[in-house]
Amino acid sequence: MSVSLETIDLLRKRANVSYEEAKLALEKNNGDPVEALIFLEKENKTKSEKEEKKTSGTILNSITGTIKGLIEKGNNSRLVIGKQDNNIFNLSMTLTVIGSIAAPVIPLVGIPLAFLTNHKIRIEKKNGEDIKVNEVLDKVSSTVSSMVNQTDQEPHKESKE
Structure with missing residues (x-):
């Protein structure tokens, strides 16, 4: 039996x-x-338009979902730089990353400067959960602080000519 293209297209x-x-x-x-x-419905071959759109854009949906997740995580985490109870920098990680990309010289100069001036760098989550990277940042901060203190306490030797 021959079926017309119009009928196929309609179905x-x-x-x-x-x-x-x-x-x-x-x-x-x-x-x-x-x-x-009816036959196609019984065979579970029919798809709603929403299902079709979902499956046709799975890669794009996956990428945008990942980006949305990263932005949400970044918005729920903050980069805090401070000394004792005085915070001098408190910004969401999303804005920190964007700023670092736009002006990479700021973190390249700012982070070592913060460590050299005995400031603490921490990443804080909204729910207060501690992040493992803070242990590393604390170790770096302690090491730099002890090196700075050690050089400050050493007597300056004058060279004899």
Whole structure:
């Protein structure tokens, strides 16, 4: 039995299936679009438009979902630089990363300067949960502080000529 392209196209749009699936369903049901649609539903081959859009953009959805997740994580975490109870810098990690990309010289100069002036650098989550990177930052801060204190306490030797 021959099935017209118009009938195939009609069924394809209604059931949101491929041309091949629409043609096979029509051929199995003597060209009757209603019976073919029922057949496709029974076979669970019909898809809603939302499902079709979801599957067609899975890679794009995956990438945008990952980016959204990273931005949300960044917004829930803050970079805090301070000395004792006095914070001089408190900014969301999202803005910190964007700023670092836009002006990379700021963190390249600012972070060593913060350590040299005995400031603490911490990353804080909104829920107060501690982050493992803070242990490393504390060790670096302690090491730099002890080196600075050691050089301050050493007597200056004058060279004899």
